[in-house]
Amino acid sequence: MNAAQQVKFYQVGSLAAGNRLLAPELRSDQSDPDRSNALTCGHRACQGCGEALGARYVLDAAQRASGGNVIAVNATGCLEVFSTPYPETSWQLPWLHSLFGNAPAVASGVAAALRAKGRTDVRVVGQGGDGGTVDIGLGCLSGMFERNDDVLYVCYDNEAYMNTGVQRSGATPPTARTATTQAVGDAPGAPFGQGKSLPLIAMAHEIPYVATATVAGLRDLEAKVHRAMGMRGARYLHVLVPCPLGWGTPSHDTVRIARLAEQSGLFPVFEALDGEVTAVTKIRRRVPVEEYLRPQKRYAHLFTPEVRTDVIARLQRAADRNIARFELAEEVLP
């Protein structure tokens, strides 16, 4: 439970960004009129981009947690492309970009350089999309983990290679339509039984800190960034960031869709220390997976021309498994 939740405040609880009745230090970093806006206006992300939102949430919190001393290392992907078309940059912090697949290695290098210079006050955040992280960058990332390099690596998971036109990645969920998993044939969309969970892979490295979050849970996300920044060594944060373009959702629905991913159980939100799950965010208003799937055009083939109850049931089983495995259901008092 974070401090904000202990305050007996029932008007908005601690779920909204701010709260005029809370002491300013108990409000979210995002509600601060003087927040750092690490990613500033004028970037070319789509309307309602979850990745742009998530990156600002994370980096503003990281800067707050480290007195503004953060260097960011970015993999290739939307986040890099929409923020830095020459000669403009949206970044208001030191920021490096090298390649699609090597961001974790570059971040390790920056951390090593800082160590050599004795600058332990300056912290390193590596970041990339799901393609850059779970696929092409995985070797570098695994190395960064096993060496326990002093980097917080953040994956902004929009569940496909969005920048190059929505191709399937290792984080694309089963049945989702992408450019490379078309909605055709008996089993349309991405296949069942493929793909991987990078949070679980990270946990297998037994690094100090692994956590998941979404752009629908600002308070939770910020608390996790602060916790991670309070530690040293390799840390990993996996943030679900809906993509209106790739998912086929209205731009105003980005946060709602992320919330439904959480509330359906399809995206478990948890925290793990040294490879053990230590906390989960309970589901507050549970919904069937259908409520999450239906508004997204990438799942349209599950509903037209006929409703694929068999496929939806299979996805529901996956959600139920998450709920059982991570104990996401609210305890029912006897």
Place this chain on the structure above:
Amino acid sequence: MKEKPFAITLDVGSSLANRTGAWRTERPEYVHRLPPCNGACPAGENIQQWLFHAESGDYESAWRELMRDNPLPAVMGRICYHPCEAACNRVQVDDAVGINAVECFLGDEAIRHGWTLEAPQATSGKRVLVIGSGPAGLSAAYHLRLLGHEVTIREAQDRPGGMMRYGIPRYRLPREVLEAEIDRVLALGIALELGARVDDVLAAQRDGGFDAVFLAVGAGIGRRAYIPAGDSARILDAVTLLGGMEGEGPPLLGRKVAVYGGGNTAMDAARTARRLGATDAVVVYRRTRDRMPAHDEEVTEALEEGVRMKWLSTIKHADGGRITIERMELDETGFPQPTGEFEELDADTVVLALGQDSDLSLVEDVPDLAVDHGTVQVADGLMTGHPGVFAGGDMVPAERTATVAVGHGKKAARHIDAYLRGTSYRPGPKHDPAAFDRLNTWYYADAPASVRPRLELARRVSTFDEVVQGLDESTALFEARRCMSCGNCFECDNCYGVCPDNAITKLGPGKGFAIDLDYCKGCGLCVAECPSGAMDMIPEE
């Protein structure tokens, strides 16, 4: 060209040069909507706004906001039937916000701390006569006085308050509370003449040199129904019984009392009878419980206190300590029809609670003033057909509650004020409703409603102590904070936080937010994630 660091060949620029606002086809805007509670309050209180102050523990500001519309919060917090709560959007989440309980708390705080209002000088030079000191008359006098007029109230009884004193029993409205709030109204410099029945309104206006009159004589005559009765039958009406409670000795009723009627007055009469020592108090009503005009809460409280109910029954005859009742049956239209089956019941007294009529003798000779079905006809601005003579409360066609009466008093005051200034009063345009489907309730923490404590049952049937008690400070605060601020910004910062383009600027406490249209792409996230529905998307031209 500027000197560049080693290995840097290009100048950097900021993306602020890229005005992404040009992408927009719709823009967000901040709006105010009418919360359903406000819309349903007969006194027109700005409930959402006074709860906003109460939420921060600033009870005095909350009370002052409430007092802009209603001069009797401690009374209302006890006897109002709170249609606001029935309309409250929170009903669709868990339970209504306990608006009435918080109102009561604020009213009591004001009495405890002695908060008062400054009256302006009576500068208008106009004088208004208010006839009747019930809630309608008191409210009109209060608002007229605050608008700068000189006001005199004439009251036939020897104490002010109307039905709040001579109808509503003390166990629902302690008289200290009533006195305190009436005294505060009068302290604004309103003249009250007691025992001053007005028999001819135009004569009174002329003789006293009044520029306008507000009639608020209520409906104080208990309706009698013809019941064949023997000589020894004791029959009285509920208004006489309840009014008698304010006199020297309480009325003598006997051990067994039958109350005839199914409204709130019947409940009050039966519950009063229990407290006066009746071992058996029976309400005889010709329809069923769900068709009773009495509010469910009052019926429940009466039943808890041992009042018995005879539904589907009419009284056919009364004599010598016994009554004959006939069983009724509802026909398809829900109308009760006699069945020819009879039953006898012991009853030392029969109390008639069959409604009240107004004594309108004082307006008999007023030209152009129309009376229809025993009520005075008024136009939208509550003026009767006779210029300068206004009327409100129970004597005009409307729902007969104290809160409606207070609302009439306020409305009439505004129109009288305009009349006296030779203008006409036009209320500002109403905001569109803050419907439930505009809210994003995810952000409101789960918080079940608080319950007002009740006096223990033994003391309820033996004393006239107050039954429904107030909330303590922390519970009142909790209850206020359950409000979702429907349709009005409460500074949760969600819009500011959730914009992927940093296009919203926070202007500081109480100052709201600004949208930077140079960068707003019109995604609509701020609007979708606004908990209270205080934003709209509107198409760009």
